[in-house]
Amino acid sequence: MRVFSTVMDLATVHSESPIRRLVAYYVILIGLASVLLYFVPVFDLLFSGERLEELTSTPSLLEDGMTSEQLVPPNVELPDRVNLAIITASVMIGTVLLMLPVTWVYMSTRRTRGFSQSIVQTLLILPIVVSGIVLIVRNSLALAFSLAGIVAGVRFRNALKDPRDAVYIFLAIGVGLAAGVQALTVALLLSLVFNFVTLIVWRSDFGRNLLAPTPAAQWSEPLTVLADSNGVARVPDRDLMLALSPGTATALADRFARLRQLVAGSEGGRKPRYNGVLWITTEQVPEAQPRIERVLSANTKRWQLDELVQNEGKPSELYYLVRIRKSSSTDDLLTALRAEAGDQVISAELQLNEALAAREASAT
Amino acid sequence: MIGWFGSLVVALALTTACNPEKDLARARAEGELAERKSRLAAALAAVPDSGPPGIVGAPIARWEMPGDLAELSGLALTGEGRLFGHGDEVGHLAEIDYRRGVLVKEFGLGSQTAAADFEGLAIADGRFFVITSKGKIYETREGQARERVRYVIHDTRLGKECEVEGLAYDPTIPALLVACKNARGKEFEGQVVIYRWPLPGAEGMPSLLRIPVDSLVRGTEYKTFHPSGIERHPGTGNYVVIAAEERLIAELTPEGVVRWVRPLPKESHGQPEGVALTKDGILLIGDEARQREAAVTLYRYRP
Numbered sequence: 001m002r003v004f005s006t007v008m009d010l011a012t013v014h015s016e017s018p019i020r021r022l023v024a025y026y027v028i029l030i031g032l033a034s035v036l037l038y039f040v041p042v043f044d045l046l047f048s049g050e051r052l053e054e055l056t057s058t059p060s061l062l063e064d065g066m067t068s069e070q071l072v073p074p075n076v077e078l079p080d081r082v083n084l085a086i087i088t089a090s091v092m093i094g095t096v097l098l099m100l101p102v103t104w105v106y107m108s109t110r111r112t113r114g115f116s117q118s119i120v121q122t123l124l125i126l127p128i129v130v131s132g133i134v135l136i137v138r139n140s141l142a143l144a145f146s147l148a149g150i151v152a153g154v155r156f157r158n159a160l161k162d163p164r165d166a167v168y169i170f171l172a173i174g175v176g177l178a179a180g181v182q183a184l185t186v187a188l189l190l191s192l193v194f195n196f197v198t199l200i201v202w203r204s205d206f207g208r209n210l211l212a213p214t215p216a217a218q219w220s221e222p223l224t225v226l227a228d229s230n231g232v233a234r235v236p237d238r239d240l241m242l243a244l245s246p247g248t249a250t251a252l253a254d255r256f257a258r259l260r261q262l263v264a265g266s267e268g269g270r271k272p273r274y275n276g277v278l279w280i281t282t283e284q285v286p287e288a289q290p291r292i293e294r295v296l297s298a299n300t301k302r303w304q305l306d307e308l309v310q311n312e313g314k315p316s317e318l319y320y321l322v323r324i325r326k327s328s329s330t331d332d333l334l335t336a337l338r339a340e341a342g343d344q345v346i347s348a349e350l351q352l353n354e355a356l357a358a359r360e361a362s363a364t
Numbered sequence: 365m366i367g368w369f370g371s372l373v374v375a376l377a378l379t380t381a382c383n384p385e386k387d388l389a390r391a392r393a394e395g396e397l398a399e400r401k402s403r404l405a406a407a408l409a410a411v412p413d414s415g416p417p418g419i420v421g422a423p424i425a426r427w428e429m430p431g432d433l434a435e436l437s438g439l440a441l442t443g444e445g446r447l448f449g450h451g452d453e454v455g456h457l458a459e460i461d462y463r464r465g466v467l468v469k470e471f472g473l474g475s476q477t478a479a480a481d482f483e484g485l486a487i488a489d490g491r492f493f494v495i496t497s498k499g500k501i502y503e504t505r506e507g508q509a510r511e512r513v514r515y516v517i518h519d520t521r522l523g524k525e526c527e528v529e530g531l532a533y534d535p536t537i538p539a540l541l542v543a544c545k546n547a548r549g550k551e552f553e554g555q556v557v558i559y560r561w562p563l564p565g566a567e568g569m570p571s572l573l574r575i576p577v578d579s580l581v582r583g584t585e586y587k588t589f590h591p592s593g594i595e596r597h598p599g600t601g602n603y604v605v606i607a608a609e610e611r612l613i614a615e616l617t618p619e620g621v622v623r624w625v626r627p628l629p630k631e632s633h634g635q636p637e638g639v640a641l642t643k644d645g646i647l648l649i650g651d652e653a654r655q656r657e658a659a660v661t662l663y664r665y666r667p
Contacts, residue, residue: 059509062465064400065426065659 095127098191127176134180274321281315291341420664429658438485439638471507484531498523530594543591593639
């Protein structure tokens with residue numbers, strides 16, 4: 001993978017743009033295929049849709065049935081079985097190479113909504129199976145029934161969260177079918193066009209109803225209310241806000257409201273047990289959590305794990321209620337966290353109540 | 365990383381380009397081809413001018429066809445003497461160098477290879493005609509190796525009354541000779557029917573040639589004669605008809621008079637479906653694969 005990353009970095013001049021990297025991948029893939037076709041013409045059959053055994057390679061010497069001696073023909077051809085093995089392996093490798101960028105696009109466009117790892121793996125493995133099935137049953141009326149079986153056989157134990165996931169699955173079947181009938185050119189175009197159209201559709205928020213309120217209008221106000229006037233509590237960035245569904249945003253706002261009450265104290269003036277909320281994101285909860293809690297034990301008066309949100313396909317989140325010591329500051333806690341668990345924590349934010357925030361602001 | 369990748373590419377190129385075994389095989393093949401050609405010429409030269417008409421002696425060559433020509437059906441020669449054959453179920457045409465035993469090229473009918481029950485091939489002035497058992501004539505041209513040539517279909521509508529099983533070209537009429545394996549209709553009982561069908565686009569009316577079956581099986585153990593191939597002798601103008609079911613070969617005049625009929629060696633001909641005749645006295649019989657590989661067998665032929 002490091003070699004591959006290096007190649008991609010060289011090809012894209014270290015660009016992080018997904019579209020540029022996708023273009024580079026396809027250019028490299030097509031270049032390699034062209035080299036392969038030039039030096040090994042038999043692979044042309046993979047792209048032409050023409051089956052290997054349909055027309056004999058000519059000119060070829062015919063055996064003379066009148067003589068007993070077998071003559072080796074001038075065009076040395078591989079035995080049929082070796083040819084079939086080469087073709088089959090090439091078809092399956094081709095499906096993997098063509099579905100790889102599809103999985104990247106899928107994971108990229110599902111990053112904020114979340115995706116199932118099983119779906120990603122299915123996208124890569126399913127077309128291999130499909131191409132193998134097609135290679136076996138082609139030239140047969142059973143192919144028509146097999147196609148129905150392929151589609152019916154792709155069932156999911158969990159319901160697809162998004163109908164667009166089904167489109168990805170059908171793409172996987174299509175690429176597998178095209179590869180199976182040795183029409184890798186069709187498979188290439190299918191993969192390429194699908195990926196670029198999907199990326200463009202995703203980036204442009206294609207299909208949004210212009211008459212409906214924008215995501216920003218629907219839930220940005222509750223989130224801005226949570227922000228302090230001095231901006232200590234950060235409002236999630238615009239992309240994150242727009243990516244949230246109304247239900248998710250409401251749940252987030254409710255959470256902040258509950259936590260705010262815990263740390264801000266009641267209206268009766270009672271001193272709250274906690275004066276801050278520590279929000280940590282990490283992909284290694286079992287390793288990071290003990291280290292985080294050691295830091296909290298050493299640097300806070302008291303702390304409590306309020307919520308652990310474990311996500312699949314994106315980092316998990318830990319919410320701690322903390323009471324900062326009067327002798328400590330937010331920087332001290334965050335610095336200690338970075339030193340102890342910096343390699344396992346993706347981000348750490350500490351949201352203070354108003355009183356503590358005001359004290360820190362005057363101290364600086 | 366680039367050095368590694370470049371080395372891989374160079375190694376791949378060298379492997380595919382340099383193949384000592386391939387060069388040796390080619391050299392051996394070229395020597396064998398020259399020997400085959402001279403052997404055939406010697407066999408032809410050995411045929412005496414006088415003697416009974418028909419097949420002379422044993423076969424002089426038998427070229428076995430590759431897998432995709434396992435159902436070799438009709439044969440036909442161009443005006444220059446090049447031999448072409450076609451497959452039975454799939455629209456593949458192949459040029460066969462019968463003097464040296466080389467499959468020169470193959471091309472297909474249509475971009476999506478036409479599939480039908482093809483039963484006969486005739487070549488007339490560069491036009492290729494392939495006929496199905498239902499009497500549909502696919503007209504096309506000679507293609508390059510692995511080319512997909514376009515075709516036009518002419519329907520003779522003979523399918524109801526004739527199960528077509530042979531096609532030839534008679535330039536003297538000019539017309540296509542359509543041999544019926546089975547002629548349906550009570551009026552054809554006890555007869556073998558050959559239609560003379562005008563070339564597509566030419567003027568003229570179809571005519572019929574009826575040959576009594578008795579005359580075709582006289583002196584043989586058979587009571588039936590089911591044509592599976594027909595060809596016109598370029599020298600005499602007589603028609604040579606073969607029957608796969610009975611393993612018989614017969615020569616008849618254009619008027620339908622049977623000159624002779626002989627059995628074909630059963631061990632050499634599992635299912636003879638095609639026949640062609642050269643100007644220099646070679647009879648070619650094409651066999652579908654039946655217990656043996658599909659093949660084109662060469663005989664010396666005395667008209």
